[in-house]
Amino acid sequence: MRAVLVTILVALSLPAFAQTTGPANPAPSATTGATTARIPRGGDITRDEYIERARRAAERRFDRMDTNHDGILTADERRAARDERAAHRAARSQAQPQ
Numbered sequence: 001m002r003a004v005l006v007t008i009l010v011a012l013s014l015p016a017f018a019q020t021t022g023p024a025n026p027a028p029s030a031t032t033g034a035t036t037a038r039i040p041r042g043g044d045i046t047r048d049e050y051i052e053r054a055r056r057a058a059e060r061r062f063d064r065m066d067t068n069h070d071g072i073l074t075a076d077e078r079r080a081a082r083d084e085r086a087a088h089r090a091a092r093s094q095a096q097p098q
Helices: 002-018 047-065 075-095
Strands: none
Touching: 047 075
16 A cells, blocks of 8 residues: 555656756846956955945945935835836846747
């Protein structure tokens, strides 16, 4: 009886192994492009370099979101930036062939 149960469980799990692992052409990740171009060829980066890059990126994001350039992000500015990112993602996903 136990052998029959094990055989059934194995047979039921086989379709999971036949599934594909993902799209053949995955979307570009956040680490492609300009970000990786600034990382040394070996890929090593110090803690200070990492923090400095993150700080500069955060400053650029803040400046882009702060539309009236008063140094304060209002709820409306954050909402507008979020909506803009969502629209950009939607447009990009529609442009990619399915």
